[in-house]
Amino acid sequence: MSAPRVSARVSGIEESATIRIANLARKLRAEGKDVISLSLGEPDFDTPAHIKRAAWESLQQGETHYTQSAGIPELRNAIAKKLREENGLDVVPEQVIVTPGAKYAIFEVACTLLEEGDEVVLIGPAWVSYEACIRFSGARTTWVNTSLENGFVPEPEQIAEQVGSSTRLLILNSPCNPTGAVYPKDVLRAVADLACDHDFFVLSDEIYEKIIYGGEHVSIGAFEGMQERTITVNGFSKAYAMTGWRLGYAAAPEWIIRGMLKIQSHSVSHPTSFVQRAGVAALSGDQSEVEHMRAQFERRRDVLIEGLWRLGMECPKPEGAFYVFAHVGRWGTGDEVAERLLNEALVALTPGTAFGSAYRDYVRISYAASIEQLQEALKRMEAVL
Incomplete structure (x- = not known):
């Protein structure tokens, strides 16, 4: 059998950093550690009921082909x-x-x-x-x-x-x-x-x-x-x-x-x-849940930004989405800070280099998490940093 190898096309592509870190956070959770994951771009809300009902009704009607x-x-x-x-x-x-x-x-x-x-x-x-x-x-x-x-x-x-x-x-x-x-x-x-x-x-x-x-x-x-x-x-x-x-x-x-x-x-x-x-x-269907989620994200943004500014992190207040891109150079590179916070604070963030080599001193923080989780994460980060 020839030596195992993948194509040059595939070998030149890195694994998704956000998914890799999220998987690491899940692994630590499975080991019983209380990890707060602020790394993945995933709303923590449930899919609205009328959307789930439409899928269920489609299944019941035999639309499985x-x-x-x-x-x-x-x-x-x-x-x-x-x-x-x-x-x-x-x-x-x-x-x-x-x-x-x-x-x-x-x-x-x-x-x-x-x-x-x-x-x-x-x-x-x-x-x-x-x-x-x-x-x-x-x-x-x-x-x-x-x-x-x-x-x-x-x-x-x-x-x-x-x-x-x-x-x-x-x-x-x-x-x-x-x-x-x-x-x-x-x-x-x-x-x-x-x-x-x-x-x-x-x-x-x-x-x-x-x-x-x-x-x-x-x-x-x-x-x-x-x-x-x-x-x-x-x-x-x-x-x-x-x-x-x-x-x-x-x-x-x-x-x-x-x-x-x-x-x-x-x-x-x-x-x-x-x-x-x-x-x-x-x-x-009804769009009220979309607005409800947007309003919740806005509240979370304000809580997180205030806490990060108090820590001394430089970051503009986001005008959309549910991420903060913060400069952490005073504590090390983004990779170093993310590793330290995961190991010592059990808070998962994404290093800035995942989004471009010019951003080695940054981390991305997702606020697709409850206000209680964000407040606890800030407390842990403050204790370490």
Whole structure:
């Protein structure tokens, strides 16, 4: 038998840091240790009852077989309607694909649009899986690194400096994971102008659009000239507390959707049949639980930020999502601080280098946890730091 080896394509990709740390926290819990995990981007709320009921009713009706690879018509219709009414996008169902999670939609986009030698502009710090998808496609990443001083919002001039003749795609994530930054409309307008002038595509990851505190969500695909060069990605995991349901979607020009569909039909086939019925219920049903969760996240943000500032951590107050990106350089690198807090305080955080090599002195802290857990975590962190 030949020596065990994986392909160069796979060996060049790192394991997801957020999932690795979350698994380590679970292992410590299984050993009986009282770990508070503030590392994973997962709402701790239950999925709303009417959404679960829709999945149960679908099961009872025998909807346990194959569906269309792009998703059931009812869900594609509901998504197109949502994007037209809420996001101002001129979308028809044929421009929508339903995927097993928003992450898989991003993977499909990368494999559909990118070739060897293409460049993708990432705004750092950036979610851990973007670069992995880019590498898998054979393309390379160009970073626009934002700063704490600017609230982790990019300057248009910074972005323009990184756009070149090989730029094929720019990835936007607003509200942003890991910083919670919400990009102002003028920044999005500048990106749209660059995309039109230099003829590249924009992937707009809008998974946190429902979790904004005081501002408004703007979809770049609604700007003039962006209809044919924007791929809007979203899903159900964050707004509806449906992480384990694995349900996402993308809206794009039909030729891009057809390319994504080839990948989907030859890999996962389609999202789970009865989960798609739950997606219809999520979009068409009562939205009060979405607002309730958003309000709870806002309260938690305020408790956590006040505690971190009291500890002396530098971090802007997030305007969206449920993360704080904090500078911990006075105590060591992010990796050192995260390791120390896990071992000595039993508090799990994610080192900043998971989101870009420029952020070695940062950690990401998720406040998708109860106020009681956040207060206890702050107490433990204070004792150690």
